[in-house]
Amino acid sequence: MLDSLRRTFELHGFSPLETRAVEKLETLAKKGETSKEVYALSRIHDVKSDSSDAQLGLHFDLTVPFARFVVENSGHLVFPFKRYQIQKVWRGERPQEGRFREFVQADIDVVGQDTLPFHYEVDLPLVMAEALDSLDIGQTIIQVNNRKVCEGFYEGLQIADVAGTLRAVDKLDKIGEEGVARILVDDGGLSAQQAEAALDLARISGEDAKDVLEQVRALGVSTELLEVGLSELGDLLTEAQATRPGAIRAVLKIARGLDYYTGSVYETLLVGHEDLGSIGGGGRYDSLATVGKRSFPGVGISIGVTRLLSRLLASAEVGRPVATVVLVAVASESERHASNEIAAQLRARGIAADVAPTAAKFGKQIRHADRLGIPFVWFPGDNQVKDIRSGEQVEADPRTWQAPDKDLYPVARWRQGDMPS
Amino acid sequence: MLDSLRRTFELHGFSPLETRAVEKLETLAKKGETSKEVYALSRIHDVKSDSSDAQLGLHFDLTVPFARFVVENSGHLVFPFKRYQIQKVWRGERPQEGRFREFVQADIDVVGQDTLPFHYEVDLPLVMAEALDSLDIGQTIIQVNNRKVCEGFYEGLQIADVAGTLRAVDKLDKIGEEGVARILVDDGGLSAQQAEAALDLARISGEDAKDVLEQVRALGVSTELLEVGLSELGDLLTEAQATRPGAIRAVLKIARGLDYYTGSVYETLLVGHEDLGSIGGGGRYDSLATVGKRSFPGVGISIGVTRLLSRLLASAEVGRPVATVVLVAVASESERHASNEIAAQLRARGIAADVAPTAAKFGKQIRHADRLGIPFVWFPGDNQVKDIRSGEQVEADPRTWQAPDKDLYPVARWRQGDMPS
Numbered sequence: 001m002l003d004s005l006r007r008t009f010e011l012h013g014f015s016p017l018e019t020r021a022v023e024k025l026e027t028l029a030k031k032g033e034t035s036k037e038v039y040a041l042s043r044i045h046d047v048k049s050d051s052s053d054a055q056l057g058l059h060f061d062l063t064v065p066f067a068r069f070v071v072e073n074s075g076h077l078v079f080p081f082k083r084y085q086i087q088k089v090w091r092g093e094r095p096q097e098g099r100f101r102e103f104v105q106a107d108i109d110v111v112g113q114d115t116l117p118f119h120y121e122v123d124l125p126l127v128m129a130e131a132l133d134s135l136d137i138g139q140t141i142i143q144v145n146n147r148k149v150c151e152g153f154y155e156g157l158q159i160a161d162v163a164g165t166l167r168a169v170d171k172l173d174k175i176g177e178e179g180v181a182r183i184l185v186d187d188g189g190l191s192a193q194q195a196e197a198a199l200d201l202a203r204i205s206g207e208d209a210k211d212v213l214e215q216v217r218a219l220g221v222s223t224e225l226l227e228v229g230l231s232e233l234g235d236l237l238t239e240a241q242a243t244r245p246g247a248i249r250a251v252l253k254i255a256r257g258l259d260y261y262t263g264s265v266y267e268t269l270l271v272g273h274e275d276l277g278s279i280g281g282g283g284r285y286d287s288l289a290t291v292g293k294r295s296f297p298g299v300g301i302s303i304g305v306t307r308l309l310s311r312l313l314a315s316a317e318v319g320r321p322v323a324t325v326v327l328v329a330v331a332s333e334s335e336r337h338a339s340n341e342i343a344a345q346l347r348a349r350g351i352a353a354d355v356a357p358t359a360a361k362f363g364k365q366i367r368h369a370d371r372l373g374i375p376f377v378w379f380p381g382d383n384q385v386k387d388i389r390s391g392e393q394v395e396a397d398p399r400t401w402q403a404p405d406k407d408l409y410p411v412a413r414w415r416q417g418d419m420p421s
Numbered sequence: 422m423l424d425s426l427r428r429t430f431e432l433h434g435f436s437p438l439e440t441r442a443v444e445k446l447e448t449l450a451k452k453g454e455t456s457k458e459v460y461a462l463s464r465i466h467d468v469k470s471d472s473s474d475a476q477l478g479l480h481f482d483l484t485v486p487f488a489r490f491v492v493e494n495s496g497h498l499v500f501p502f503k504r505y506q507i508q509k510v511w512r513g514e515r516p517q518e519g520r521f522r523e524f525v526q527a528d529i530d531v532v533g534q535d536t537l538p539f540h541y542e543v544d545l546p547l548v549m550a551e552a553l554d555s556l557d558i559g560q561t562i563i564q565v566n567n568r569k570v571c572e573g574f575y576e577g578l579q580i581a582d583v584a585g586t587l588r589a590v591d592k593l594d595k596i597g598e599e600g601v602a603r604i605l606v607d608d609g610g611l612s613a614q615q616a617e618a619a620l621d622l623a624r625i626s627g628e629d630a631k632d633v634l635e636q637v638r639a640l641g642v643s644t645e646l647l648e649v650g651l652s653e654l655g656d657l658l659t660e661a662q663a664t665r666p667g668a669i670r671a672v673l674k675i676a677r678g679l680d681y682y683t684g685s686v687y688e689t690l691l692v693g694h695e696d697l698g699s700i701g702g703g704g705r706y707d708s709l710a711t712v713g714k715r716s717f718p719g720v721g722i723s724i725g726v727t728r729l730l731s732r733l734l735a736s737a738e739v740g741r742p743v744a745t746v747v748l749v750a751v752a753s754e755s756e757r758h759a760s761n762e763i764a765a766q767l768r769a770r771g772i773a774a775d776v777a778p779t780a781a782k783f784g785k786q787i788r789h790a791d792r793l794g795i796p797f798v799w800f801p802g803d804n805q806v807k808d809i810r811s812g813e814q815v816e817a818d819p820r821t822w823q824a825p826d827k828d829l830y831p832v833a834r835w836r837q838g839d840m841p842s
Contacts, residue, residue: 010744011768013775020523021442021509025465039462043513044446044478057465078792080778082743088442092464102441117779119757239758243765322503323431336540337660344664347432354434357501358538371499 001135001309002086005106008131009084012123014108017083019065021090025055027068037091058090062107063300067289070111074291079113080120086305098276103306106131111288111298120299121264121284122236128268128280128301129240129247137312139271140279142301143205143251146233146264147283149216150255152226153201157194163259164188169202170255197221202253209237212250229263236264262286266301270308279308312412319410320373323352325403326385327369328378330359339380345398346378351408353378375407422556422730423507426527429552430505433544435529438504440486442511446476448489458512479511483528484721488710491532495712500534501541507726519697524727527552532709532719541720542685542705543657549689549701549722550661550668558733560692561700563722564626564672567654567685568704570637571676573647574622578615584680585609590623591676618642623674630658633671650684657685683707687722691729700729733833740831741794744773746824747806748790749799751780760801766819767799772829774799796828 006016028038041056059065062085070077086106093099108127110120125142132140150169154162168183175183177199184195200219206212213230233250240248256265263284270279282301289296326346328339336355343353354374356365362379366388369377378385378398385401386393427437449459462477480486483506491498507527514520529548531541546563553561571590575583589604596604598620605616621640627633634651654671661669677686684705691700703722710717747767749760757776764774775795777786783800787809790798799806799819806822807814 011771011773013743013745013748013773015743022511022523038465039477040465041460041462041479044459044461056460058462078789082775090443102443112778119754123761123776239761242758243761322434322436324434327434333540337663340660340664350432352432352434354503355544357533368499 001305002104002106004134005086005131005303005305006084008127008134009108012082012127012130014082014084014127017066017069017085018087019059019062019069019085021058021088022056023059023065023068025057028057028059028064030064037093039090039092060089060091062087062089062105062302063109063288066107066109067296070296071289071291074113074294074296080110080116081112082108082110084108098307098310100306100310103304105302106305107282107300107302109288109298109300111296113294113296116297116299118232118235118263121232122239124282124299124301125236125248125264125266126240126243128266128303129244132268132303133244133247137270137308139246141246141269141271142248143254143267143269144233144236144248144264145250145252145254146229146236147261148225148229148263149233149252150201150229152223152229153216153219153221154198156221156223156226157197159188159190159194159198161188165190165198166255169198169253172202172253205249205251205253207237207241207246207249209234209241212237212252216252232263256281256283260285260287264299268301268303270311273311276307276311279304317413319412321410322354322372322374323410324354324372324374325351325407326353326376326378327365327372327374328353328355328380329362329365330356331379331381332359335359335380342378342380342383342398346401349399351401351403373410376403422726423525423527425555426507426552426724426726427505429548429555430529433503433548433551435503435505435548438487438490438506439508440480440483440490440506442479442509443477444480444486444489446478449478449480449485451485458514460511460513481512482510483508483526483723484530484709487528487530488717491717492710492712495534495715495717501531501537502533503529503531505529519728519731521727521731524725526723527726528703528721528723530709530719530721532717534715534717537718537720539653539656539684542653543660545703545720545722546657546669546685546687547661547664549687549724550665553689553724554665554668558691558729560667562667562690562692563669564675564688564690565654565657565669565685566671566673566675567650567657568682569646569650569684570654570673571622571650573644573650574637574640574642575619577642577644577647578618580609580611580615580619582609586611586619587676590619590674593623593674626670626672626674628658628662628667628670630655630662633658633673637673653684677702677704681706681708685720689722689724691732694732697728697732700725738834740833742831743775743793743795744831745775745793745795746772746828747774747797747799748786748793748795749774749776749801750783750786751777752800752802753780756780756801763799763801763804763819767822770820772822772824794831797824 037060039058088102088104090102095101129142150166151162154165159165165188168180172180181195184190204215213234216230237250254265254267261283265283267278267281270276280303284299286297287295288298328343330336330339339355343355346353366377370388375387375389376385377388383395384393385396458481460479509523509525511523516522550563571587572583575586580586586609589601593601602616605611606613625636634655637651658671675686675688682704686704688699688702701724705720707718708716709719749764751757751760760776764776767774787798791809796808796810797806798809804816805814806817
């Protein structure tokens with residue numbers, strides 16, 4: 001899975017980046033909201049003293065370390081800088097289904113210096129859709145929205161607290177329309193009509209640019225910012241339909257809680273597993289970091305690899321636990337070298353081969369292969385190879401014998417029926 | 422580099438294993454010596470209170486987590502269990518050349534239940550030698566010794582403190598023969614003759630089994646344990662010479678500080694970079710862990726990937742920072758979709774392609790490719806592809822054009838001359 005992601009990201013021109021797992025606590029604390037989840041580090045032998053060493057913690061996402069990296073290396077990078085980063089992150093949360101304290105994230109970001117063309121907001125979800133497609137895990141949908149659409153629309157409704165309205169709308173799936181309306185009116189000070197209009201916008205969804213834009217315009221609100229947002233959202237849907245139909249869908253209730261998004265926002269679902277929640281998201285931000293007068297606007301999207309995998313594994317037929325295709329039997333310990341040589345000949349042609357642990361009776365050696373799911377056993381004396389599943393045994397030359405393609409690598413199969421195709 | 426290691430280990434029947442980075446402190450503390458280097462974890466929001474949560478820390482090697490894994494899963498594993506594990510580990514040491522606080526190790530181990538055949542002590546260094554060979558980093562040598570040889574020899578000399586003698590001999594490279602002799606006599610209570618005989622043994626080295634065994638026997642000591650050790654060491658050298666001449670060398674001063682080795686021990690050097698110290702090591706141990714009456718003897722060998730890489734990178738010509746082979750130019754923003762399609766056609770055939778960030782003048786787009794080391798720029802209008810290194814430009818079809826093999830992936834080349842071949 002990670003190899004497939006890597007491959008797609010590299011095919012699209014993203015540089016691999018790996019940052020250290022440990023950052024200064026002051027770096028990690030810049031995003032206030034999650035800081036309580038940070039694991040701080042201390043050395044056992046000076047656990048009492050708050051020594052002069054910098055206070056350290058484990059990163060809880062890949063965005064904060066990436067921002068630190070960009071600031072430290074801005075003089076050496078070629079902008080727009082496209083990087084992917086697949087690493088573990090740690091959060092001190094209560095573990096539950098789909099939530100882990102240690103998990104792997106895969107992030108792609110494009111960061112510009114001072115400016116970043118809009119088209120990257122179109123490119124990134126399409127790259128991620130292609131990456132998800134390569135995993136052969138069933139259908140995923142990247143739901144998109146644009147902050148400018150919401151903010152422009154709220155402006156047009158004379159709603160003062162745009163951020164608060166977004167945050168309330170973000171709760172739609174959790175507390176329903178009535179709950180959101182109540183927050184908007186009671187806490188946000190919106191009129192009933194303003195709240196209803198905000199919900200009208202949030203109800204709109206669709207894959208077709210023209211259709212979505214018409215639905216929004218039918219609500220009768222118009223501002224400059226809304227028009228910019230609709231134009232961007234339209235461009236994204238148009239390119240998506242031309243390139244990868246069905247992969248991307250406008251869902252105007254998608255708000256993404258974080259304040260720093262300023263344009264497109266993304267949230268990814270695994271179809272048939274919507275209860276798992278978002279398997280990834282992201283969006284456009286106007287400033288990842290600043291260095292003096294320079295700012296670094298960007299757009300990023302990530303996948304929660306562990307969350308996705310945890311669900312897939314629950315319904316998977318996992319292949320054998322070793323890559324081994326052939327177990328070479330050993331007739332007697334004094335003849336082990338001959339078995340080693342056969343294994344080496346197979347490996348030289350890319351066929352993973354192991355040699356039996358002991359020169360036990362052949363029946364026991366076959367049983368060892370069977371317990372590991374190794375499909376073939378090779379008998380060195382008369383160069384016979386046996387498919388232990390069918391029992392078929394043929395004479396073969398270790399310098400030329402080919403394993404069937406389907407047996408060359410262990411493959412996990414996500415079970416039919418559980419996983420929509 | 423990691424892909425090559427993985428590939429070799431899987432070709433030899435090792436299962437991939439990844440354990441969490443975090444272990445209970447009590448698990449990590451079982452090996453007393455390194456516990457002071459452990460990074461303990463705490464949650465920021467309860468930093469004051471030693472709450473009832475288990476005390477946690479980051480693993481400092483891959484052996485301790487592996488032992489924990491084997492104990493937890495012994496009922497489900499097929500023994501002998503062969504696993505490889507390539508992960509980061511953390512140690513709170515003072516950083517210096519070749520020593521890091523966060524670094525990657527690659528370990529292979531074979532663990533049996535109650536018993537483990539000797540031949541794995543021969544197999545493992547040969548697998549690691551093959552893996553190192555696959556990295557194309559110049560010559561490495563795995564130096565081997567056998568604890569039974571040393572212990573049997575010391576027994577024959579009536580040396581009581583075998584472990585203390587081993588620890589002193591282990592300091593040979595640091596403090597020289599005189600220093601070791603002084604420790605042996607002053608602290609260990611050896612006679613001058615005993616100390617000299619121990620040093621005689623430590624001076625022996627060679628690749629040829631017969632030659633090494635003759636050198637040891639010429640010292641006139643004979644015990645049962647020594648004979649067992651010599652037989653094992655001889656078998657290892659004989660198989661190594663038959664399989665991979667030059668990769669393995671007996672060096673009888675190799676002691677490895679750790680007490681738990683009981684048979685073969687290994688220490689790997691990068692030829693021409695002996696000053697870097699050992700780039701990896703390992704050996705045979707009689708008990709990785711115990712579960713009730715069961716014990717799990719094993720043999721393992723590891724490489725310090727980061728240490729190795731830090732030295733290699735110091736003299737490397739590193740390839741371009743992206744996999745991108747082709748930058749597709751953009752004539753105007755309204756024609757970006759056409760450039761996207763060309764890039765998609767190239768990617769579909771495994772050629773990494775990026776699309777120019779903006780529809781700037783072609784000269785500027787070429788400069789962008791050049792700054793990233795991307796070798797080719799594609800002009801969409803008349804489908805021309807230009808090798809920007811030679812300036813050569815030809816007409817080409819994105820559905821059939823092939824990039825030269827040498828340009829398909831960025832490759833790091835360890836500089837000739839610095840790296841012996």
